[in-house]
Amino acid sequence: MKTIVWLKNDLRLIDNRALSMALRDTSPQSLVVVRTKNGTLGHVPPTLRRLDAEAAHIAAMQPLLAQAGIQFVDASATEEIAPLAVRLGASRVLANIEISDDIGFANDRRVARELRSAGIRFLETATDGIRRGQGARRPPAPFVTSAPDLAPLRFTAKPAPLASLDAYLKRLPFAHYRRDMWLPGPDARASSRLSIDLACGALGGDRAIHAAEAALRDCQPHHAPAYRQFLARFQWRQGFIQTLEDSVDAFPWAPVREERPEDGRYMAAWLAGETGYPLVDAAMRDLTETGWINFRLRQVVNSFALDLLDLDMHKVGIALGSLFDDFCPGIHWPQIGLQAGMAQDRGPRVVNPIKQGQELDPDGAYVRRWLPHVAALPEAFVIEPWRHPAYRGPTPIVDYRTAAREARLRAPAPKRSGSEVDDRLCTSNLLV
Known part of the structure; x- marks a missing residue:
């Protein structure tokens, strides 16, 4: 048999x-x-x-x-x-x-x-220490293949995802990981870009943690903070996935609300990168073209759709997830839920697309790359181009201040429990 x-x-x-x-x-x-x-x-x-x-x-x-x-x-x-x-x-x-x-x-x-x-x-x-469904079962032990487990398979070289992991761990101390991993442009050099291998199941989270722990043990003391941050993101990743597994029977978690007349227009403008907010529009065009943006940009576009446009969380989740090459349900849906205000012990965390543009793309290089209609504007106007008299591109689809105030009014007051949700988890998409 x-x-x-x-x-x-x-x-x-x-x-x-x-x-x-x-x-x-x-x-x-x-x-x-x-x-x-x-x-x-x-x-x-x-x-x-x-x-x-x-x-x-x-x-x-x-x-x-x-x-x-x-x-x-x-x-x-x-x-x-x-x-x-x-x-x-x-x-x-x-x-x-x-x-x-x-x-x-x-x-x-x-x-x-x-x-x-x-x-x-x-x-x-078990997969990567994840247990399915709620219950008192202990998380399974991490699993990394030993040589006897592989017989009769004979590997003449490491599979590409494992080789990529090893190569990145060697250059991690010099990649400016903690400084640049959330900056559009520098993120391509700072991040490992292993998220698609993780999402495909070609690389296991247990293996990544095992390799990162070994690198941390062997590294120079002044390189340890970078390895700790890299390792932490894998650990957060497994926590997010377990969040979905614990509540998968109740998913979708919130009822889908009725369609509003403006929803179709808002959704189309957001997906096309035509909201009038340059960082949001550049990120959406980048994502559509390449299938990847860094975790801070993911939070920016999430918040814009869910908080400022007040779009339905499931429609936003499906539309956005279908653009990610590295889509993983256990990462994506808990983050959509967090950004939609489903965490009981935290209030809304509405992201300001103008401030984020100033912080993440201060010289406007990223926005200019993806938005030809702002490329010729002076640097001072790149993040708020509608202020320039010669600007002819899309104007803001909503007023940020008004929309942010309404988002906070819609959200229920946070119910403080013994501990609060770590804000790092709200931006952690493990784009290591």
Whole structure:
């Protein structure tokens, strides 16, 4: 009888807990690694770049499996896991828990019922210390593959995501990580850009924490703050993901309100980068073109849509998530919820797009790059171009001061508990 390792959103051989478990007690000839159409990001469709990245990870994986005598089946366009498992004569299916939303969670439960009905054992193993659903269960221990776990796989070189992680950790002390990771432009050099590998499941959070801890132990004392900050963001990331897993049965958390006449116009202007606020518009155009912006810019565009335009949080979440190459439900939705004011122990944190532009892009280089209609203006007018008499671009779609005041009035007063939400978590999208 065959054992199937089902690749859901977990595209790696090293640090794949389900695969390591199967290799311990299954011969290569009885093992099948499969992709099926069951995997889902839930409400948010993947970008084309995301699909290309996933295809590249799968292509790198296949020769290693073939060399080890392990069958690989890619049925992602045609078949679901339960009928495939029956057709292959499987006695059990192993998979790592997929970080998803209510749609993905419901899909997992349906698959489990179908496999049980077919007499096939289904076992889901932990992903990066995350436990599914509420309960008293302890978080699983971190998992990093040891050499015996990998037999009979033979690696002649490290997979690209692990090699990228190692290379970045070596240059991290010189990358000005803490200074530049939130500045548009310098962020490309300061950040590791590993977030898409993490989101695809090609790199595990446990592995990143393990490697960062080792680098911290071995580094020079004056380099330690950079490694600590890098490590902290991975730890925050797992906390965010657990937040969604704890409440996935109740997601979406808040009712979707009725459409207002102005909502369609506001949403279209925000997505097109035509709100009249240069930093917001540049960030949205950058994101649409490249699939990535840094975490401070993500907070700026989140706040603008949710607080200043008062758009529906689920429509904003879906629209924004579908632009991110590195979309991860467990990161994205808790942050949308926080910015929408769902945390009971903190009030609204409305972001001022003018002040943020002055702080993050003081010379206007980023805004000029993405907005031709402000490129010729004097530097003093780049962040507030409507003040210049020659400006002919879009004017502010809402008045910031009025919209910010209304956002604060809409939000319920914070209910102070024993501890407050750390504001760092509200901007932490782990774009390490």
